[in-house]
Amino acid sequence: MATALKPWFHVVQPREDLREERPLDASEFAVELDAIRKGEGPDDYRDPARFFERTYLTQNLRDLGAQVLRRLGGSKVESSAVFSLVTQFGGGKTHAMAMLYHLAQGGVEAAEWSGVTTLLQRAELQRVPRARTAIFVGTNFDPTSGRTEGGVTRHTPWGEIAYQLGGAAGFEVVARHDRDRIAPAGDAIREMIPRGEPVLILMDEIMSFVGRDSVEKRHVGVQLYHFMQSLSEVARSSERVVLVASLQASPGETTPDE
Numbered sequence: 001m002a003t004a005l006k007p008w009f010h011v012v013q014p015r016e017d018l019r020e021e022r023p024l025d026a027s028e029f030a031v032e033l034d035a036i037r038k039g040e041g042p043d044d045y046r047d048p049a050r051f052f053e054r055t056y057l058t059q060n061l062r063d064l065g066a067q068v069l070r071r072l073g074g075s076k077v078e079s080s081a082v083f084s085l086v087t088q089f090g091g092g093k094t095h096a097m098a099m100l101y102h103l104a105q106g107g108v109e110a111a112e113w114s115g116v117t118t119l120l121q122r123a124e125l126q127r128v129p130r131a132r133t134a135i136f137v138g139t140n141f142d143p144t145s146g147r148t149e150g151g152v153t154r155h156t157p158w159g160e161i162a163y164q165l166g167g168a169a170g171f172e173v174v175a176r177h178d179r180d181r182i183a184p185a186g187d188a189i190r191e192m193i194p195r196g197e198p199v200l201i202l203m204d205e206i207m208s209f210v211g212r213d214s215v216e217k218r219h220v221g222v223q224l225y226h227f228m229q230s231l232s233e234v235a236r237s238s239e240r241v242v243l244v245a246s247l248q249a250s251p252g253e254t255t256p257d258e
Contacts (some may be wrong), residue, residue, distance in 0.1 A: 031094040033135045033204055036101060048102035052113035061096060066122035068100055071242050072129040072198040081235040085246040093246040097135075097202045100244060104131035104200045129240070131198035134164035138209030143181075143220045156220055157209070158184055158227050161201060162192040170194075181220055183227035189234045193241060201231070203245040 035041035044050050057065070064083065071079040085093040103110050103119075107130030110116050116128065136157050141147065146155040152168050154160045159178030163171040173192040177184045184192070193199055206228075210221045228245065235243045 031098050032137075033094060033097055033101065033202065034137050034140050036098055037135050045098060048106055048110070049113050051098065051102055052115055055095070055099065055115070057115045057118065061092075061099060062119060062122060064096055065099060065103065065119040068200070068242050068244070069103065069119060069123040069125055069128060072104065072131050072200065072240050073123065073125050074129075074240050075124075081238070081242055082232045083242070083244045085244065094204055097204055097244060097246065100200060101133060101135065101202060103128050104133045104198070106130070129198045131200045131240075131242075132165050132194050133200045133202070134161040136160055136201075136203045138203075138205035138207065141209060143209075154178055156181060156183075157203070157224055158189075158192075165194055165199065165201075166192060181223060183223040183230065185226075186230050186234050189231055190238070193234065193238065198240040199238075199242070201235075201241075201243045203228075203243070206245060206247060 031045055032041055036045055039046060044054055055061075067079045068083070070077070071081060085096060102113075103116070106113070106128055108127050110128040111120065120126070120128065141157065141160060143155050146153045147160060148154075149163070150168060152163055152171050154163055154171065156178045158174050159171060162174045162178075166173070170192050171178070174184045174188055177188065206224070210224060231243055235241045
C-alpha cells in the first residue's frame, strides 16, 4: 500500500518572512562587506551561522572555499594565493567574499555552520584557520576625505589594508606611501603583512574606485595597479597569505576610461 506524501510545508520549514507573510525588501539581498566587518547590516549577512544556513554552496563556492582554506592552512597543493572573481553584475562576487570573511573570522567555531564540514573535507583540514583579514570596498572608500579610526586617517587602499591588518603600527609601515599616494613595493608590503599567521585580503569593486574623476585619480588609479601587482607577487611567495579581488565581467559595467 502506497504511503501518502506529506505536504511540503511539513517537510521544509519556510523562512520566517514567508511564514509571517512579510513583503520582501530587495535591499536585504545587497551584500555589503564593510557593514559585515563592522557587525552591521541584515542578520542574514552579519550573523555567520544564518549566512551559511541560507547560502547554498555551489560547486564554485565549494572550490573557492576549499582552496582558500587550504592555502590559509599552509598547503600550496591544489590552491592559489591570488583569486580574481570575474562575473556579471549580481553574479555573486561579494557573496563569495562574505563567505570567505566569515570563515576566516570564525576559526574553529566555523565548523558548526552549515556546509563548512564539506569545505574542510575538500580542503583536507581538521579545522578552519583563523586569519587576519582586511577588506577594501571601492564603492565606499573616498580617497579625498579618507577614513579615520583609532586616531589614524587613511587615504589609499594600501593604507586601509595595512591598518586593518596591523592597526596603527601596521599603518606606520606605509604611512609615507599613504601620504604621498605612492604604492608600496614588495619590501614594504611584506613588512605590513603580519608574519607567522594566516592573512586574507579581500578587495571588492576595484574598478569603481579606479574610475573616480578626482585629483587623486592619477595617483590612486594608476598606483593601485602597481600596488595590486606587487601585492599579488608577495602573496604568491608568502606562506598562508591569500588575496581575493573582484572585477566586472562586462565592459558595459565600466566607463571607457576604466
